[in-house]
Amino acid sequence: MTARHALLDQLVEASTGARVVRQWPLADGCVGRVVGLELSDGERLVAKTADGPAGGLKLEGFMLGYLKRHSRLPVPRVLHADDHLLLMEMLHGGGRLDGESQRQAAEIVAHLHGVTGPAYGFERDTVIGGLPQPNPWSDDWVGFFADHRLRHMAEAARREGQLPGHLADRVDKLAATLGRWIDAPAAPALIHGDLWTGNVLVDQGRISGFVDPAIYYADPEIELAFSTLFGTFGQPFFERYQEIRPLSPGFFEARRDLYNLYPLLVHVRLFGGGYVNSVARLLERFGA
Numbered sequence: 001m002t003a004r005h006a007l008l009d010q011l012v013e014a015s016t017g018a019r020v021v022r023q024w025p026l027a028d029g030c031v032g033r034v035v036g037l038e039l040s041d042g043e044r045l046v047a048k049t050a051d052g053p054a055g056g057l058k059l060e061g062f063m064l065g066y067l068k069r070h071s072r073l074p075v076p077r078v079l080h081a082d083d084h085l086l087l088m089e090m091l092h093g094g095g096r097l098d099g100e101s102q103r104q105a106a107e108i109v110a111h112l113h114g115v116t117g118p119a120y121g122f123e124r125d126t127v128i129g130g131l132p133q134p135n136p137w138s139d140d141w142v143g144f145f146a147d148h149r150l151r152h153m154a155e156a157a158r159r160e161g162q163l164p165g166h167l168a169d170r171v172d173k174l175a176a177t178l179g180r181w182i183d184a185p186a187a188p189a190l191i192h193g194d195l196w197t198g199n200v201l202v203d204q205g206r207i208s209g210f211v212d213p214a215i216y217y218a219d220p221e222i223e224l225a226f227s228t229l230f231g232t233f234g235q236p237f238f239e240r241y242q243e244i245r246p247l248s249p250g251f252f253e254a255r256r257d258l259y260n261l262y263p264l265l266v267h268v269r270l271f272g273g274g275y276v277n278s279v280a281r282l283l284e285r286f287g288a
Helices: 003-016 056-070 099-112 141-159 165-175 221-229 235-244 251-271 274-285
Strands: 020-028 033-039 044-049 078-081 085-089 126-128 131-133 189-191 200-203 206-210 216-218
Touching (some): 003 033, 003 044, 056 078, 099 206, 099 235, 131 251, 141 216, 165 251, 221 235, 251 274
Antiparallel strands (some): 044 085, 189 216
């Protein structure tokens, strides 16, 4: 047994009162290492560990707990969360998002978007893909999206050398004209914030859970837009979603791509490469 395994076993036993009898690697995430655990009482858990003091795991535990308390979104129950260890129940997954599970997901997400807040933003800053996501409260959605999503992420990418300066300037130019396409939503809606295939768990054709949130109160269309960027959800999802929460005209024609500029900028910071070209093409489309 390695020293790392022994330390994890000690932390888990202190948190649950049960011994770890088996552990196996699951993945390496943006924040830390992820392993599956089987305990002496038969329970199976997921443990995320991190060596640094950044506090991303504690924040992730907070966000999962917030969703559990304030919505019906199926998320893992958190047993322990601190800067170095996040311990949560193991939800079964590995299935494919077919038409029926997409329709079920639409019902779940539509209900989540029915949870409203006092303003846009959140009570604390969050993260997306491990990157800081500022959430100051604002009554102005368009201004919030311009300043604390597009400009924030573009300037960070410029500072890090991931986004050329002239493209960051064009993001700023587009941010100043968002009102041409985006109106104030009906109300600030609670969103998961990072809704892509890897964060949606399917088991035996049914949605079993959602993981790795990046929550705040927003125009729910920003969530729907991201769900199309990498093909997470398609026609079955949107047909069912609109039966519950109809979309205003213009979403698929314009607003979807505008909102997807934000996750594209996130991916520029995380991965660079072709995502810079995607940002440039989108800016060109909207005349920036």
